[in-house]
């Protein structure tokens with residue numbers, strides 16, 4: 039989207055037209071003012087750098103900042119996408135970027151076992167293709183995870199990733215700015231205060247709705263806590279976000295915005311890395327090949343290339359370059375540089391089951407109110423546009439109340455009676471077939487809907503990513519394999535049944551809440567809200583909450599991992615992978631904050647290796 043030009047208003051005269059003109063100029067200036075524009079650096083084919091970073095997403099932005107803080111290091115950051123547009127900055131609008139040129143818009147492989155209720159038998163996987171990567175398109179929910187998550191990494195043979203080190207890196211990344219919360223000494227001590235990434239709370243428009251949900255969770259035993267991050271992601275509470283004053287804090291804004299004047303950092307956009315270059319006949323990486331302006335460029339790294347292209351593209355780039363499972367590479371006629379069997383394996387995602395509750399919540403958002411919200415946003419960054427599309431509350435819980443490790447997470451969203459949003463979600467996000475969608479839309483004509491996205495936090499199922507072809511533009515084959523392990527299905531049904539108890543809480547009874555049947559023939563034979571009903575819904579309607587990790591997992595053994603605990607690719611010199619793909623196991627919660635920490639810790643390991651720390 040281009041910024042408006044305001045030349046059309048110059049011709050007005052007199053007081054009234056001038057007021058009108060200044061209002062228009064205000065809007066135009068605001069639109070230009072909120073987005074971060076990063077100049078495209080001048081580069082020459084064959085240019086050399088000390089470090090080359092592939093991908094300016096969450097982890098790549100952190101690395102570019104921390105490595106270019108060493109003045110004698112020349113750093114190149116390469117991003118396939120463009121600057122993030124205004125829709126990325128305005129929290130509610132980020133979903134409008136799905137399927138646009140700012141989204142890689144991946145699709146999962148239909149498997150005939152899951153997603154019978156979706157068109158095509160598969161689902162869409164949005165991934166950010168712009169400065170900031172997925173941190174520029176995500177829902178801005180900030181979760182740190184449970185200590186046990188990082189203990190798991192450590193126990194798998196990764197000594198650099200102790201709970202203490204990881205927690206220190208969280209504080210290093212954060213600038214916690216919720217003034218009200220900061221009055222609580224435990225909360226203040228838990229978060230960092232001087233890091234680049236602002237963490238705050240959303241200016242949520244309907245606090246009474248948030249309170250209703252929190253009270254209901256409390257009543258069913260998911261106890262309210264002052265801050266779920268301080269409580270080690272157990273319990274329910276108000277959401278923390280990577281947003282402030284009604285604007286997104288992407289990692290590019292936080293980590294690159296303040297350092298654009300560094301002479302030793304070059305950033306190039308709309309530049310697609312198609313493969314790694316090796317020293318002739320060796321396993322030493324020398325640089326990268328890049329498509330830019332319809333030409334092929336080669337850039338060289340004196341020290342290292344760091345791949346931060348995310349959980350889908352990082353394994354793809356490794357395989358295109360000859361690092362991956364030997365049999366698969368041979369089947370694509372790619373010369374094998376290193377037989378690395380786990381590249382693209384161990385894929386773990388947080389699945390999403392929409393648990394819908396209808397009720398008679400009073401209120402309705404009219405078109406006039408929505409328009410007024412736009413004015414409120416322009417005036418003081420409040421209103422619907424200033425926060426993400428869900429209610430600012432989260433719940434983490436387990437089947438056994440004694441467990442100190444969360445098994446489930448629930449978000450919650452509200453869709454007003456007679457809203458177009460439900461149709462948009464059901465048809466264009468979830469791609470559900472008419473048979474599922476129409477009865478729900480009919481109910482929404484009379485009732486407001488609460489939607490509780492339900493997630494299993496630590497799935498046993500493992501998916502995979504393979505190349506479709508040797509063409510780097512061909513999207514890889516993503517087998518998400520949700521519910522590949524029966525234990526995940528059993529657990530999901532139990533977790534959902536625990537959640538639906540909230541229909542009978544004081545708060546929800548007050549608004550005549552009820553659970554609708556998700557109508558879909560294979561599930562219609564089961565009693566509503568029974569374990570078998572939910573198992574069927576899970577299999578037929580599973581979606582994603584966009585948290586893929588693990589496809590280049592770290593660990594000591596090259597047979598079972600791709601990088602070592604210093605994030606160096608096993609069997610290759612001068613190459614690291616640093617992004618969400620190196621997480622060996624899933625996080626108890628949303629993955630953006632933890633991926634930033636992978637970037638922070640990864641940067642420290644590099645600085646240590648070159649004796650700069």
Ligand SMILES: Cc1cc2nc3c(=O)[nH]c(=O)nc-3n(C[C@H](O)[C@H](O)[C@H](O)COP(=O)(O)OP(=O)(O)OC[C@H]3O[C@@H](n4cnc5c(N)ncnc54)[C@H](O)[C@@H]3O)c2cc1C
Nearest residue numbers: 093095096097118171172176177178179311348618628630
């Ligand atoms: C729709 C959505 C909602 C989400 N909501 C949340 C949330 O609310 N909270 C949360 O914590 N997490 C959320 N997540 C997850 C979180 O954003 C990701 O886990 C995190 O951003 C991953 O960071 P990354 O560095 O691994 O990859 P990314 O941030 O995806 O960065 C990879 C970058 O590499 C670029 N790239 C890829 N291939 C190449 C190539 N060959 N050449 C050059 N550049 C390349 C990409 O364009 C991209 O910019 C969400 C994700 C999505 C997609």
